[in-house]
Amino acid sequence: MKIGDIVFDNNLFLAPMAGVSDVGFRTVCAEFGAEGCYSEMLSARAMLYNPSKTVMMTITSNKEKVKIAQIFGHEPDVMVKAIQNPLLDKYDIIDINMGCPAPKIVKNGEGSALMDNILLAKKIIESCVKATKRPVSVKFRLGKDCDKSLEFGRMCQEAGAKYVTLHARTVVQGYSGQANYDSIASLATTLKIPVVGNGDVCDRQSYQRMLSTGASGVMIGRGAQGKPWVFQEILGEPFTGDKIEVVKKHLSILRKYYDEKWLTLYMRKHLLWYSMGSRGGAQERTKIATSQNLDESLQILKELLK
Numbered sequence: 001m002k003i004g005d006i007v008f009d010n011n012l013f014l015a016p017m018a019g020v021s022d023v024g025f026r027t028v029c030a031e032f033g034a035e036g037c038y039s040e041m042l043s044a045r046a047m048l049y050n051p052s053k054t055v056m057m058t059i060t061s062n063k064e065k066v067k068i069a070q071i072f073g074h075e076p077d078v079m080v081k082a083i084q085n086p087l088l089d090k091y092d093i094i095d096i097n098m099g100c101p102a103p104k105i106v107k108n109g110e111g112s113a114l115m116d117n118i119l120l121a122k123k124i125i126e127s128c129v130k131a132t133k134r135p136v137s138v139k140f141r142l143g144k145d146c147d148k149s150l151e152f153g154r155m156c157q158e159a160g161a162k163y164v165t166l167h168a169r170t171v172v173q174g175y176s177g178q179a180n181y182d183s184i185a186s187l188a189t190t191l192k193i194p195v196v197g198n199g200d201v202c203d204r205q206s207y208q209r210m211l212s213t214g215a216s217g218v219m220i221g222r223g224a225q226g227k228p229w230v231f232q233e234i235l236g237e238p239f240t241g242d243k244i245e246v247v248k249k250h251l252s253i254l255r256k257y258y259d260e261k262w263l264t265l266y267m268r269k270h271l272l273w274y275s276m277g278s279r280g281g282a283q284e285r286t287k288i289a290t291s292q293n294l295d296e297s298l299q300i301l302k303e304l305l306k
């Protein structure tokens with residue numbers, strides 16, 4: 001897959017995941033083969049003021065081969081200012097979120113609400129494309145309660161998006177049911193720009209199913225939680241390394257930027273995901289979920305992963 005001057009080799013993308021895809025997680029995923037790494041979604045409005053939380057979310061590492069900043073908003077002029085923010089200078093691609101189903105986003109006419117406001121969605125994409133030399137892409141769902149992906153994808157293409165990503169579920173579906181791979185196949189056949197398929201890829205088998213849709217790229221979200229090596233496994237190379245070393249690396253990167261108190265709470269979910277492959281250990285997991293000491297949690301996790 002080639003997007004402007006950017007050449008992808010394996011066409012694997014780590015999904016944007018708010019509250020999950022921190023710089024440490026992105027780095028370990030990149031080391032296992034995720035070529036396109038998305039930031040957590042960034043509020044265009046917040047980017048006018050650079051609050052510390054947003055600034056932290058824009059931190060990247062040089063291990064990320066293709067850095068993709070995802071922004072959300074509903075005001076074309078604000079979106080333009082956001083993508084021109086120097087904090088995003090290090091990013092290779094600007095992605096616009098038009099698929100988020102979260103009520104607090106939708107009620108502002110942002111995220112997936114833009115799928116029901118196709119004229120505004122087009123204006124936003126056109127404005128962003130005009131405002132940057134970098135490729136602009138769009139990530140969206142099927143639609144609110146029915147499949148509008150062809151109409152919406154055509155509009156994105158016409159507006160100048162260089163590729164699109166389809167999470168093949170409706171907003172109403174949330175994360176239930178199965179992603180509709182037939183819709184990804186139809187979109188990939190219809191559009192001239194590349195389509196990245198997204199939804200339910202978690203191993204080599206589901207990856208191959210996604211590839212059979214004709215999608216140019218494959219995006220993985222939940223399948224990478226606690227399992228950043230999934231990218232390597234998907235490419236046919238089983239992971240035989242030491243999982244605790246991966247966890248330590250993830251954490252050591254975050255320790256450069258965040259204080260221990262915040263990290264102790266933040267890392268609980270990641271540590272629990274990392275523990276998922278191991279058997280038993282209900283008591284140990286409860287300890288991780290409530291621990292006030294990260295090194296202690298790491299030690300518990302190490303025992304669990306043995």
Ligand SMILES: Cc1cc2nc3c(=O)[nH]c(=O)nc-3n(C[C@H](O)[C@H](O)[C@H](O)COP(=O)(O)O)c2cc1C
Pocket residue numbers: 015016017018019020040041070097099100139167198199200201219220221222223
């Ligand atoms: C915790 C979490 C946070 C997410 N945050 C975002 C986000 O910030 N932007 C976005 O476009 N999608 C977001 N998503 C959706 C994912 O990018 C992806 O589309 C979805 O999880 C389906 O892919 P999967 O089946 O591989 O997980 C999020 C999903 C999860 C589980």
